[in-house]
Amino acid sequence: MSVTAATGFSAAGIAAGLKSADAEGHAPRDVALVLNHGPDKHAAAVFTTNRVAAAPVLWSQQAITDGRADAVVLNSGGANACTGAPGFADTHQTAEVVAEKLQATGADVSAGDVLVCSTGLIGVRLDMPALLTGIDAAVGQLEPAETAGHRAAQAIMTTDSVMKVSTATGADFTIGGMAKGAGMLAPGMATMLSVLTTDAVIAQPDLDAALREAVRLSFNRADSDGCMSTNDTVIAMASGAHPEADPSGVDLSEFQAALNQVCQDLATQLIADAEGAHHEIAISTINAATEEQAETAGRSVARSNLFKTAIFGQDPNWGRILSAVGTTDVDFDPSTIDVSVNGVWICRAGGIGDDRDLVDLSGRxxxxxxxxxxxxxxxxxxxNDLTHDYVHENSAYSS
Amino acid sequence: MSVTAATGFSAAGIAAGLKSADAEGHAPRDVALVLNHGPDKHAAAVFTTNRVAAAPVLWSQQAITDGRADAVVLNSGGANACTGAPGFADTHQTAEVVAEKLQATGADVSAGDVLVCSTGLIGVRLDMPALLTGIDAAVGQLEPAETAGHRAAQAIMTTDSVMKVSTATGADFTIGGMAKGAGMLAPGMATMLSVLTTDAVIAQPDLDAALREAVRLSFNRADSDGCMSTNDTVIAMASGAHPEADPSGVDLSEFQAALNQVCQDLATQLIADAEGAHHEIAISTINAATEEQAETAGRSVARSNLFKTAIFGQDPNWGRILSAVGTTDVDFDPSTIDVSVNGVWICRAGGIGDDRDLVDLSGRxxxxxxxxxxxxxxxxxxxNDLTHDYVHENSAYSS
Structure with a gap:
């Protein structure tokens, strides 16, 4: 299930010709549309903090300020980043055309409440004739069916080898989501995008707070190669259309837990599908002074190329872990820190611990x-680990 | 020329058996000794800021506090990092033995003024019997000859393919230096060490200030893979022994310029010899609000794996450069920034500039x-760029 799992949403995913045909000559899907039928049109979004933000990010940041979104249109096959004023005009036109086509079907949609996401090459204009034709087709194929949600999830894939979808349910709500991207493993192409839908009755400020908390705990802790995209966007939309919805609103803690679960599931799928990776690595920092410090220590290790190449080589090199933690300002004493890899405490009290030959790094x-x-x-x-395939993917890739 | 270029210094580099024999069965040099004969014994040093500092760093930080150093002993074949109190005791013993052996030759040396540097694997104790025997041999082979300086430079090599030495002269001084390490390209093994000697008459506070400025402009701007070693050390010693030295001291600006030149030359040699690199990349940030902001912007690009793999693939991917700058907080407007690669301004005003096909990345x-x-x-x-060879060197390397 995906963005159509919750009541009140329809979706489509079609091939507009923005991406090249595959080896068998099939045109891959590259335009997705998600429509919120209401009654509520509450929405919240989190964007990349990269100051070189793509045109669709700049547009959507403005469009979401009123806390309402009627629809989201997403394209792969082009990031529309570093394209200047003409690129922004392309995004604007995209939203206008989506609104116009949806209005023609009787939907209550205004262009200023159409969010836009793009992913693909940086520094190249979109093929607007193809995109606009594709939007027309997508509007015609909007469906609330599970298959429609899956087609939308497929249409946002770039270097992804599989679509990423997830759902969770509560007493009186369902949450569905889709995502694409592999951390930032394949740049330009590997923006992280996610659209989350729910039929919960939830006030917009509560939806906003819940989304920020869930993203903090999930997508923001998936750090494949430390590079931040120009296009990253996570959008949540709430329709309030659940048949058994309590008009006074969902239980917020139940909703938060379910949203966390969906986001964590999607983030895990992203790391599992990271281009070129041979290992999926979870770095847990425990007994830290604060949660922020735990995150800082783990992120420093996650960004160490020396650690990441060691794991690729199945070498439990704890010296590289300590060295990475040592570059941070988190509270710890180098003479008491312990480190385990796959259950073996190979570093104890900052020095040599249990037998490193006991560590099995042959698995994924x-x-x-x-x-x-x-x-x-x-x-x-x-x-993820840093592999020959990572270097190959990111150097051979012609941009 | 090397650390023996300046009057008042002798050096040695010998094979103690800390490193394995090479393919032809030759034992490589692995212990270096540099002795300051005075009359001045002024010294200054800059160390890694990694909080997981190796035993020799902790020792030398204490030893240098009085601004005096009589000798420096350096070993490859073991970093003596993450070795706890026993490792610190090993370093202490090393300094004691160096002082004792030098005193036996009539030199004015105290253990508390013997600096120690180590480089090699993290988390392994040094072979102390071999090291102490090696120190004995090194003391017996101390010479002021150029060849002795070169032997010392060879003895500190780890993954280095060539020794790194440099000299500069002023009206009444000579500066000589040696270095090892390739940024942090080959971890555990690739600590950056450098010893600089001069016969200038210079007050210790002036030497200290000059060293910090030179390191800031050179070694601290050579960032091969963003990883910081547990052992990095740069030491400067001044003998005041130049035959034409003005007793009132050198011209400080002339000395600073010469020291900058030697450090910049050594840093350039380090990057040129970085393990696994196919390209040497100079990232100049111009028209920045401050020098610090220029450095921040350049360092962010230098640490982007996506940028580094693109250069390996000879892809002038300016979107990855903008994206890396966009993650910093330096002053710039994404809609006015320009970027050139090998002379071609492929990004103008934050967007598509001159023809990227004009960029030639075939050279080093x-x-x-x-x-x-x-x-x-x-x-x-x-x-440097990020290459298959980097991944190979740092994953295949058994620690």
């Missing part, structure tokens, strides 16, 4: 635990 | 210029 999953012994907070960062 | 040297249009300051960061 790697679990690193860093015990800072400085408090009671913890956080887990997800990342 | 790459020059990136980022024009922030926010001021008048500039800085250049040196780095």
């Amino acid at each position: 999953h790697v679990k690193v635990v860093i015990d800072l012994k400085a408090g009671a907070a913890e956080a887990t960062i997800l990342t | 040297h790459v020059k990136v210029v980022i024009d922030l249009k926010a001021g008048a300051a500039e800085a250049t960061i040196l780095t």
